[in-house]
Amino acid sequence: MRRKLVAGNWKMNTDRGEAVELASALARHCEASGDVDVLIAPPFVWIEAVATAIDSSAVLLAAQNAWHEPSGAFTGEVSLEMLKEAGCGWVILGHSERRHLLEESDELIGEKVAAGLAEDLSVILCVGETRAQREAGETEAVLDRQLLAGLVGCEVESTSRLVVAYEPVWAIGTGLTASTDQAESAHAHLRNQLANRYNSEVAEATRFLYGGSVKPDNASELMRQPNVDGALVGGASLAVDSFVAIIEAAAGV
Numbered sequence: 012m013r014r015k016l017v018a019g020n021w022k023m024n025t026d027r028g029e030a031v032e033l034a035s036a037l038a039r040h041c042e043a044s045g046d047v048d049v050l051i052a053p054p055f056v057w058i059e060a061v062a063t064a065i066d067s068s069a070v071l072l073a074a075q076n077a078w079h080e081p082s083g084a085f086t087g088e089v090s091l092e093m094l095k096e097a098g099c100g101w102v103i104l105g106h107s108e109r110r111h112l113l114e115e116s117d118e119l120i121g122e123k124v125a126a127g128l129a130e131d132l133s134v135i136l137c138v139g140e141t142r143a144q145r146e147a148g149e150t151e152a153v154l155d156r157q158l159l160a161g162l163v164g165c166e167v168e169s170t171s172r173l174v175v176a177y178e179p180v181w182a183i184g185t186g187l188t189a190s191t192d193q194a195e196s197a198h199a200h201l202r203n204q205l206a207n208r209y210n211s212e213v214a215e216a217t218r219f220l221y222g223g224s225v226k227p228d229n230a231s232e233l234m235r236q237p238n239v240d241g242a243l244v245g246g247a248s249l250a251v252d253s254f255v256a257i258i259e260a261a262a263g264v
């Protein structure tokens with residue numbers, strides 16, 4: 012039985028006070044580890060303050076991105092070691108905004124995933140097709156390409172620290188959500204690919220999150236699908252009430 016994971020990606024939102032307030036409220040809600048894993052990914056600059064706010068709780072802390080080299084002339088970048096030292100145990104990599112707005116390639120994301128796992132961090136690898144790719148019938152080919160390139164340096168021993176998020180680009184921040192059939196079918200396909208890449212034990216143990224306009228009113232039906240093991244939430248993770256409602260939906264399915 013895979014434990015559900017609800018992850019909040021705050022993107023480039025919150026000021027310092029809001030970040031600490033939101034994190035503290037979640038920490039109060041998740042004082043002890045419940046039936047669901049809860050994770051938040053604040054902007055880099057609030058990571059240490061948020062780490063302090065959630066210190067004595069079960070809330071997990073992720074960075075939204077990282078650079079794969081350990082140090083050096085990479086102006087504006089933040090290394091995985093720095094993030095670890097600041098308190099992160101997790102990192103989100105390959106988010107669609109990094110792929111499409113910042114033009115990160117499949118190869119770069121693969122290097123980052125390998126470096127993150129080598130640094131003993133847990134990694135959420137995001138994959139997802141654009142609307143045009145879906146309409147052209149290319150969804151599975153795109154998911155295969157992004158998944159396999161993302162895992163190129165991921166050895167079987169590291170897969171226990173891997174989570175995959177299926178986030179159709181057309182559903183992120185748009186209010187459009189994949190239907191339960193679309194989400195389940197993509198997740199089942201990805202799980203199958205993971206079995207081909209590693210083995211069926213790894214495929215069965217790995218968690219697949221759905222992301223794309225998850226809200227309190229659609230979270231339960233999405234997470235009730237057999238291959239949907241949680242959610243990666245953007246907008247609805249910025250308010251305590253809606254994020255807690257999604258966590259409770261995950262606990263209730």
Ligand code: PEP
Binds near residue numbers: 022178185225246
């Ligand atoms: C995301 O940022 O990963 C995301 C899914 O955003 P939203 O929930 O706002 O669509």
